[in-house]
Amino acid sequence: MKLIIREYLASLKERGELDAVLPDLLSQLGLNVYSRPARGTRQDGVDVGAVGSLDGGPEKVYLLSIKPGDLTRRDWDGNSAQSLRPSLNEILDSYIPHRMPAEHRGKDVVICIAIGGDVQEQVRPLLTGYMAENTKSCISFEEWNGDKLAELIQSSLLSEELLPQNARKDIRKSLAMLDQPDVSCRHFTQLVKSLSDVDKHGDLERVTAIRQMSICLWILFAWAREAGNIEAAYRSSEFALLHAWPIAKKFAGQNNKTSLAATSAFYSIFSTYSQICSEYLHTIVLPYVGTLHAISVAVHSSHSIDINLKLFDLLGRLGLEGLWAHWGAQRCPKDEEGAKQKLQAEVISYAEAIRQLIANNPALLLPAKDEQAIDISIALTLLAISGDGLTFIRSWLTEILSRAKFSYEANGKYPCVLSSYTELLEHPKSRDSEYRRNATSASILYPVIALWAALIKDAQLYSNIASLKRDVMSHCTFQLWYPDETSEANYYRNDEVHGATLANLDFDKPVSDFLDQVFRECDETPHFQELSAVRYGWWPLIVVACRLYRLPLPLHILQGLRENGRKDCAISADEIA
Template sequence: MKLIIRQYLASLRERGELDAIVPDLLSELGLRVFSPQPRRGPSEKGVDVAAVGSLDGEKEKVYLFSIKGGDLTRSSWNSNPQSLRQSLDDILDAYIPDRLQNEHKGKEIVICLCFGGNIRVEVRDSVKGYIGQNQKRYGVTFEEWNGDKLADLIQRHFLREELMPEKIRSQLRKALALLDEPNASYRHFSALIRSLSHIEGKSDKEKLTAIRQIHLCLWILFAWARDAGNLESAYRSSEFALLHGWEIAKDFRGKKTNPAESIQFAFFSILSVHQQIGFHYLNEKILPHVHKRHALSSAVRSGCSLDINLKLFDVLGRLAMGGIWLYWNRNLAQLSDEETEKKKKIEERGIEKEIQRYMAGTMELILNNPALLLPIKDQQAIDICLAALLLAMDANNAEDIKSWLSHMADRAGFSLKVRGAYPCNIDSYSDLLDHPKREEGYLENSTQGSILYPIIALWAALLDDEALYAKVQSIKKQHLQHCNFQYWYPDEASEEHFYTNSDSHGATLSHLPIDKSPGELLEQVFGECQKTPAFNELSAVKAGLWPLILVACRHYRLPVPLHLLQGFAAAKDIEGPSQETSSRK
């Protein structure tokens, strides 16, 4: 296990990676981290992390960390203003005399040279000479916190037997060993997360340790997956870890105690890793190829059209979620009061540019991969709705959405007419391989209910596309009169089960009035939103973390709550009565 951790640490970059792990480790060691707090950012006069406390029974000391990624080389030691030696000079000349808090002055100071690898031989003597000259001159102590020491501390304090039994550590090792078999790797990692997030009856301190362990294990998985060039397991695992992390953190929302703030900080660290994994996956594996005709379809490396269809809609949902997280990040940046106005505007422009790139990438993915013009599974409406939601955040994309969904309705109608590969309710992969069968009653059995056609009709109504709406009406009348056009809404049980998928929850609005006018459909479905206030009581919604709901919908295959589309309905002044929903349980 130590070798696994050692390799993981050596692969971490300095900013946003290694410096994201060190504060949690110091807290587990019993130190109090007082800088940076509560957010991580650029170093302050050479100090990346500052903490105070006692280690191994010694007297209380102040620990000042200057962090570098990988091995300490001649270049990272003393070649530019960002080198470690310059940071140490800044600590001695500026931070200690001017920035160190008064309450800590007079305490023994330890300056820690921290890096994920080792000191290279060619700079060892230079580092030793620097330390020898400055220890006596400034009256401070220097310590080397290299990858080996960090790995030992992580193993002893995060992964010790009483906190993480051998069975759980074995699951982590298996998840790493099977990265080239993503389904197996994800299975082991998700079992690990379920074990760590089982917190019933545990103290706040134990819950804090559990969520920090989730953060650490996810980082280890990401580091290994990045080195292996296969991020599939890491992406799926990060969604699972994020949702289970919120299950721990949600009860501490709004509380001001030290454990509560630390747990919330740990959750946002998991969120940061999830976003890094997602953006790395999309920026490296997907977006560079969306403009190439059939490129991503060919990359599935299967001669089976079913495999291509399933994977491309999965990728579509991931790309949409990437853009939605960027949209959320932009809004968060606008609310931040920690940056100067000029810096905030620069950051917002950068994020806005990325959002537009993700929107354009989504449309290019659709245009260059015709498999995305017709889903094989009705539940792929979830990914379609996510993509439409992202695109609809810019009104200039309205025509693109209508064109895409119109082609989809045309293909669905034709497939139903000729009994081709029409969207169905089948989940089993082996049964999907045999779809469609030319048997009596097969069509009726495989299309008993649908959220796909209601979603297409809903967007047609929101975008004032009467022709598209009429196409859905025609499909219903000519081919799917037996099919229950329906939609799902969260209910009172959803908060308990949404983030862990521990049980079924929610309610269904059945037999949607597709035969009526678009306005009447909108009044029906959004009127039901007013009658199902459970959505607004979800902890993620209350905390402003609404994309977390979409992550849960994508991961656990739940329809996107229509409450998130109410802004579009409000623009059309939609409100109205509703009929009763039926329990999904």
């Protein structure tokens, strides 16, 4: 296990990556982290500041100066602002005398040189000499290299007492099978399930569980990155985030030490999740969305179903990332206008990426599975909030409907409710009416298109859905889904089926009646608003859950658009959620 952790630490290339792990580690070690790293703002050489006692010794102040990877001569005393020696000098010359919190002055100080890898041999004498020269009675130095950090992580977070044997096996298997993401994810989800099973435990154990999930996720990500395939890390991060939430939500709104630690640990997972998503999209998707057929070809399959499944999956991922950016912009304090604008620009760039992805990959013009309406909904929501997406939405949905209808009539690969991959490969297996009716026995795709047609006031599109239902798919149960009172308990972990379905959708009525009908359900039950993710301002978690567990996106997220429609003006980003 230690080797795995060691390898993981060595692979953390960016400064922010090692920074992200250490505060949790220190907290888990029992230290009180009073200063956390913030990008671009190094406090006189100190990346992390913590106080407390390690191994039963006297209380000391631990000042960490962090350097990812191996310590080379250049890292030690080069021209870079991140060079270690100048940082250590700053600590000695500036931080300890002037910036140390008043309550910790007078305590012994340990300056920890935290390195993800090793100190290279040619630097060793320089470092040893520096440490010997600057060690004083109240100031000492410690070298926390990859080996030491791995040992600390193992003993504090992943020890046999804290991480059962099965869980340790799961993480090893998930790492070993990274080139087969399905298998890797299966083991990682087992691990997360076992870690998150803390309902009967105390608060400290719960915080530890979140931290364990966080560190395991980071280990998985680091290894996946090294293996050149972060698919498993992406899926596992969604799972871990959603499983961490039910633990973290118990501490939400509280201000005690444990709550802050839990919140901090949840943020760690969220941060890792964000980093994985960002890396996934920025390395795998975004560079190629503008090239005709590039992503379709990159799926590397001779069967259209593989390309179709992957592209709709990517569509959902892009949409979700855009929604997170929108959420981030919404949460930005007023004094961080720059950050807000940056996030808003991200929203627009993700929306543009979706447009390009669709334009350059025609598989996205016809879902193979009805449930791909979930990915379509996520993308549509982002397109709507990005401001100028209405024309595109109209033409996209019109094309989807036209293709779906033609495919059904021509017995092509029409959208179906079949779920197994083999069934999808063979679809349509038969021309007989019984097969066709079974394969299209229910749908959320067409109601979603109708809903959006109504929201964007496209009467023709709406009427096409109505005629499709009336003339071609009268056997198909068109439906929409709403959370119910059991959703809060099951949304994030997907333990049980939850929610309620509105099946008697009447498309022969005017558009306004249809909107009244479907949004009335939102008004009549408080369950969506009572979801903890919504109450505590983390509504994109609902979207993550919908994407991961293949649940339709609750209409409540679109309620704002409906209100907007009533006012008959353009949809604005503020109306979403």
